[in-house]
Amino acid sequence: MILYWIQKAIAFAAFIALAAMGELLTEKSGGLNLGTPGTMCVGAAAGFIAAFRYCSAVENPSFIMILLLTLLTAFAASALMGLIYSFFTVTMRINQNVVGLVLTILGCGLAEFLSIFFIKSESGNVRCDSANTVFTARIPFLSEKLGVVSDLLFGYGFMLYFTIALAIILTIVFNKSRVGLNLRAVGESPSTADAAGINVTRYKYVAACVGSGITGLAGVYCVMEFKSGAWATADLITIQAFGWLAVALVIFSFWKPLNLLWGSLIFGIFYWGYLYIPELLGVELSTDLTQMLPYIITIVVLIIVSFRKKKENLGPASLGVTYFREER
């Protein structure tokens, strides 16, 4: 049973971690993007619509095409949200929290509207099974022959491994490359970075767009694997809540991509806690009240983080602050 629990937790953790990685990238450049929930919804809707339209238009949909179409559309649509975000916060220098919240409203509306507009169906539920097959395809040998190890480590779709790879890549980029150094400089002190000849605007734009794109991928990943390829507009509320969890997870991880992986795993374990904890403890617990756990854990972690104020555990110094070169 614990095995199932961990498996479910990992599957949940993967897309939350991916969404949080996108947000982390944006925050490294000093932009607190509260539009993450909206971006995730837009990515999910765009990716699903692309896959659904393709599958219903073509007789024998090829898996490669489904994959490319879904991921590219999701990435492009949500990167566009990132572009709007950076245009308003970087170029027009408007309060980041306000723009983020507006984008959340807009994004959730857009996602619902586009899915209604492009998927005409009588019932509220729409499925795209071939896309689900692609996203849940297992690694042939490793996922079958190794017993418990296969179940635990290889019983997931490819996006999990993509997420882990991305975490490693991001860690290397942040710590070992010049681009990463510049990006961190922009996030810590834009005026210093500006004086050192770094193009602050460009870094902020690219970070926000790529970051939002990654968040959007997490959205479509959530629909295709977690929701097993079924689309229901009611699910957007759940995705929105996941988006907020992702924002919280970034703080949880002390702004380090690798920490996101285990941080999200803890989230995952507590998220599914309501299914297993009562049985493990042998007590009757209300499902609704047990479902509070991930949120309570987040708060506890927030408090602990604020207790021990280590410099390296704090976020980028200019996080949430708008940079205007001519301001003293």
Added chain:
Amino acid sequence: MTVRKSDREPFIHLTKRAPISTLAGLLIRAGAFVVAVLFCAIIVWIMIGVDPLTFLKTMFTGSLGIQRLGNASDFNSFWRIFTSSYFWTTVKTGCKLLLLAVALAPAFKMKFWNIGAEGQFLAGAISAAYIMFNYPNLQPYILLPLMLGVSLISGAIWGIIPALFKAKWGTNETLFTLMMNYIVMKVVDFFFNKWRGPKSALGIINGDSEAGWIRSIWKGGEAAWYKNEDLIFIITVIIIAVLMYYYLRLTKHGYEIAVVGDSQNTAKYAGISVKKVIIRSMALSGALCGLCGFLCVTSQSHTVNSNLASGYGFTAIIVAWLSKFNTFTMIGVSMLIVALENGSALMSNTYNDLGYSIAFGKIIVGVMLLFVIGCEFFINYKVVFRSRKAQKEAVEA
């Protein structure tokens, strides 16, 4: 003499603008609003072929029209027609948003990012509903004040918890308040599921006895125009908005909030206890959100569910920020947002292509807000283009 490329001034550069007059600011924002509405009209025209004039007309009817909703025949007096019109719906829903925005004003003025209005609202709503559900036999003049008190206290507690940690250890309040929302949502779900029993939904609480409803105050008496739950709601909200204006402008508390918001160090130096101000203001903020929950349960919905605030806790933040914490401006802004929502609701009900959902309204509101907050840029900054003349003078000098 030619100027080398590297010596040239950049093509565009920005300078901060001196504060502009209220009228000019208002005109710029109104302009942005008009542009946003036209933008939406054209998009709708392209997408589903409804011409802009019909769009504007439908939007207007759905938001401010005094056509009555439904076709019941017992609408005999003007007042009954009026209180069932689109206009009335907009006003009463707008007041819900307004009260939340007013509640957020003290918190945001001291730069405390309280994203938890939704949760504080629900905390108030669920505790009111709890009393209402469990003690329906109390007399109205005991029951209602009891519900009110419990709502205020639970809303305040929900606001104080993050404030305590923020004041003491500087815990990130944005996420703290956000997570508090989800916790109270689960509490609401818990009671919702417990109370509904085997039924599929909770339905209206105390539908027969009307205990704990505002209208139980005058139950059995003669009908009169002022015996209207919505009217009481609206009047309460307006009074609170006005009081909050003077609280923030004229009282010592309001002044302390402003100083803490501008600079905590200045506040400390001036002998203001920052911790006390943060906790006190958040208690006030939370209590008012709780009050909104109480009013919503007793006068509008008469029931409770985790989506009762319908996202207004978040929208209220934008309202508060756009109005620069001026509660009189908030009245206009929140009415405008709800008007747009209701207008687009009628649009999507009339034209099936827009898909019978609140999604279209969210988009319209989102686009409108983007335009209006976008124009803040033109209010705060001046765009200066490189001019040949200035260039020449610079070179000659």
